[in-house]
Amino acid sequence: MAASFLQPPTGSSPQTAIHLSQGAASFLKSQRSAFTLPWPLTLFLNTDSQEKWAIYENTLLACLRTGDFDSAHVALNAMIDRFGKTNDRVVAMAGLYQEATADDKKELEEILEGYDDILKEDPTVFSIQKRRAALLKSMGRTAEAVTAVSALLELSPTDAEAWAELSDLYFSQGLLEQSIHCLEEVLVVVPNAWNMHAKLGEVTYIAANRTEAAGEQSKLLAESMRRFCRSVELCDDYLRGYYGLKLATTQLLTSLPTQKKSQQSDLPPIASVQKLNELATAKLANILRRSSSGEKGWDGYSAAELAAVRQLLDKDTQKIQR
């Protein structure tokens, strides 16, 4: 499948990044016209479009990722010519280019100082605030990155991306409680994001596996189960949600019967947990069957996720056979 030039290359596979950066040279060449008309006539020949600049941005990111810095420089210069040096987005792109081409730690420190200078003039350039936090994280100074993202959130508390980043930073430091809190803040901003509900379920599940106290663990597992339920309610056939739902309910079924009667009041009844577990198993088996038989309209799941589902279901059947 030919990758679209409009697809942002950040989260995509290396193959798409290669494809984009290979097309970069010819794309940039095609954009350079041999002659330009004098001023009033240029108004009739408008080549500006959103698509064009989206492709420029994607090309720049893909070239930086694959290490084709010459093409990246050309794309960056075109963007600077069009939007000016002080545009928020262009400043961040220029910073990205500098970061990617920096040779050693000293240069990175200089870039960081440059960011600080920009922010001293105007602390509300959010793209640079984010770049600064990302650079700190990339340099391994996670604690400072946390402070930077917190400062950003002081200024703009409805920035879901920043809350998600802060949650990830806390998670990487093992502070699960804070991480869960940040994800809840994300859900306050975007309550319909089914992947964030699943993510919150996952982090809660990990937190449950870490706690020693049985009562607390069941409570966290029940919480995690509810998050996964919400994610599959928002999205039919959501593989990640059903996978998590199955994991959480399976563990909950082993821990629930050992609870004292007094504690069971705020826990879900065993019968409904059992039902949810069966539903998740049936749904996962259905997804696996239809995807692996190559049914039309069921080709969107990633192969790695399907393999994980197969493993989970196989483990289940082995247990029953024994």
Next chain:
Amino acid sequence: MALVANAINVLGILFLSHAVYSAWEHSLLPSSSLPPSPSSILPQALDPKINLPLDIVLETLASVFFLCLGVVLSSPSLKPIQWSAWAGRLERCKEARKYTEFGVGGGNPYENLEERPGFLDIRGANRDFAEWIRHSKTT
């Protein structure tokens, strides 16, 4: 199905134009029918003052029916208006995620909360990519 719907549409258009033409021709013949008595309901200006034979009336009604049927049958299938059905389709099939134009397509719109392009660690991405190239060359 699309072929049948289009055929019905074409049939409807043919019948309708034929009926209209017949009515026009009929109105030009002064001897074909006696003028009806002036209508009591319609205003003077709107009264057609001619009598149409039954077959033209029936042809008009049939052609309009054919056209309605054809238009309904040839319309595209309904898009999901339920959030979960729409989201499920995005997860399930690749076609739904395809980029068709700027800002259209691309799957889960909340995906960037996990990828976070604003906080992109470009050095890490670059390193991972070099690693991937080395790995795919050795295997």
